[in-house]
Amino acid sequence: MIWTAVLLAGVGCYLLKLAGLSVPAHVLERPVVERVADLIPVALLAALVAVQVVGRGHDLVLDARAAALGVAVLLLLVRAPFLVVVFGAALVAALLRLF
Amino acid sequence: MRADPDPPVLTAQARSAIIRDSLAVGLATGTYGVSFGAVSVAAGLSIAQTCALSLVMFTGASQFAFIGVLAAGGAPLSGAFTALLLGTRNTLYGLRLAPLLAWSGWRRAAAAHLLIDESTAMSVTRPSTAAARVGFLTTGLSIFVLWNLATLGGAVAGAAMGDPRTYGLDAAVGAAFLALLWPRLDNVRSRLVAILAAAVALGMVPLSPAGVPVLAAGGVALLAGVLWRTSDAQAAR
Numbered sequence: 001m002i003w004t005a006v007l008l009a010g011v012g013c014y015l016l017k018l019a020g021l022s023v024p025a026h027v028l029e030r031p032v033v034e035r036v037a038d039l040i041p042v043a044l045l046a047a048l049v050a051v052q053v054v055g056r057g058h059d060l061v062l063d064a065r066a067a068a069l070g071v072a073v074l075l076l077l078v079r080a081p082f083l084v085v086v087f088g089a090a091l092v093a094a095l096l097r098l099f
Numbered sequence: 100m101r102a103d104p105d106p107p108v109l110t111a112q113a114r115s116a117i118i119r120d121s122l123a124v125g126l127a128t129g130t131y132g133v134s135f136g137a138v139s140v141a142a143g144l145s146i147a148q149t150c151a152l153s154l155v156m157f158t159g160a161s162q163f164a165f166i167g168v169l170a171a172g173g174a175p176l177s178g179a180f181t182a183l184l185l186g187t188r189n190t191l192y193g194l195r196l197a198p199l200l201a202w203s204g205w206r207r208a209a210a211a212h213l214l215i216d217e218s219t220a221m222s223v224t225r226p227s228t229a230a231a232r233v234g235f236l237t238t239g240l241s242i243f244v245l246w247n248l249a250t251l252g253g254a255v256a257g258a259a260m261g262d263p264r265t266y267g268l269d270a271a272v273g274a275a276f277l278a279l280l281w282p283r284l285d286n287v288r289s290r291l292v293a294i295l296a297a298a299v300a301l302g303m304v305p306l307s308p309a310g311v312p313v314l315a316a317g318g319v320a321l322l323a324g325v326l327w328r329t330s331d332a333q334a335a336r
Contacts, residue, residue, distance in 0.1 A: 005175030006148050009165060010155030012179070013186035017158075018211040020193015021202070036324030037195040039292050040317055041223060044188055045280040046293035047300035047316030048160075048216065052273035055304045055312070068270035069277060076281050083123040089274030093267030 064096040109229040117230060121221050121237035127275045128159070128217050129245020135162055136253020142166040146254045153250040157243060158215050161185040164309050181308060188317065192219040199223065199231045213239025220279035288327055295319045 053065045068089035075085040132153060139149040144166060152162045161182035169178050193214050200222065202210050218239035225231035284290050296316035303312035 002144060002148055002169070002175045003151075005179040006144075006151050006165075007155065008176075009161070009179035009182040009186075010152065010157075012183045013156045013158050013161055013189070014212060016183065016186040017189045017193055017214040018208060020190035021197045021200070021207050021211050021214065023194050023197060032325055033194075035327070036321055037191065039289065039320035039324050040191045041195065041219060042280065042283050042289045042292050043296035043316050043320035043323075044191075044313055045216070045220065045276050045283070046296040047313040049273055049276045049280060050297035050300045051304060051312055052276060053270075054301065057309075058305045060301060060304060064267070065270040065273055068267065069273050072274035072277050076278060081123075082120050082275075082278050083126075085278045086123065086127045086271050086275045090267035090271035093270030095267075097267070 064093040067096055068093040109227065109233065113230065114233055117221075117225070117233045118237050121234050122241055124217050124221055124238050124275060124279070125241025125245060127271050129242045130249050131159070131272055132246040132249030133253035133256075135159065135166075135246075136250040136255070137257055138163070138253075139166045139250075140254045140257050142169050144169065146251075149254040150247065150251055153247045156182065156186075157212060157246070158186055158189060159246070160188070160216070160313065181311075184311070184314060188216075188314065189214050189219075191317065192216075192223075195219070195223055196231070196235070199225070199228060200235060201228050202232075210235070210239075213243060215239065215242070216276075217242055217279070224282055288323065292319055292323045295323075 049069070053069045054060045054062060071092045072085050072089040075088050080088070135153065136149055139152065139162075140146060144152075152165065156162050156165070164185050165178040165182040169175060193211070196214070196219060200210065213235065218235045221238040222231040222235035225234055280293065284293060296319040299319055300312040300316040303315045307315070
């Protein structure tokens, strides 16, 4: 049963990806579709940040992850390279958890 | 349309900058597969099932959602449904990327497997098809390789491997998503959508199954795109 679900969902997720890439180009030529498609990554990335940083199960918690995100913001403001931002945040979280 | 006439060539310098950034994302994201492997085995899946999820499904949020439902005692099929619901996000990414990547035939079918959050983010802002393809493939392939190796490692080592949170890797993922979002926040409309989307997602966390909050936040983009008709020139990048 688990195998069936694993394969169904796996193949299904692939088909969802393929469908997105296969939509005819003219669909995107409508301004509304273009605006929405442009904003979707913004909304989803912002939501992913929020959920990753303060979500824990069904709870919202402020912990080392929030401090790490704050450091990431500072690093982004001074235009630090991507790697520095990501691992700088990890380092801060790891250090905070040590103490 | 963003698919403007491409610059004649992608300079070597620009190309290696894209590759460097993409590999950084690949490293940060791929290694997180250790936690997926470990959590999945703890949720009751076999090592083979865990690896199958990373190989075939290959979209982290859906994978975590799947095992999350099973770990909470949910039926495998409701786990599958939750994963598919989350996977619709990739359809929207594909919609946005299709004209920019401009692949067809078997290349498109192969590229579709690599269509995930990170490969989208590392390609969608590129000015040309050549640059977008470099970002997409470098990010997608490096994550695919590392994610699957890390999944296997995490599954085999299981709990003995320790919590990836010890190394702050969970915080690194949030920072990576933020760094990906950052360049898109260069206009008022995007900033408002980002703030609203984050608020909607957080509001949904206590109320809905894992994964749904992020999908609900996509509704903010839908509403803003439909309702906010004021001059695109003003709001455009």
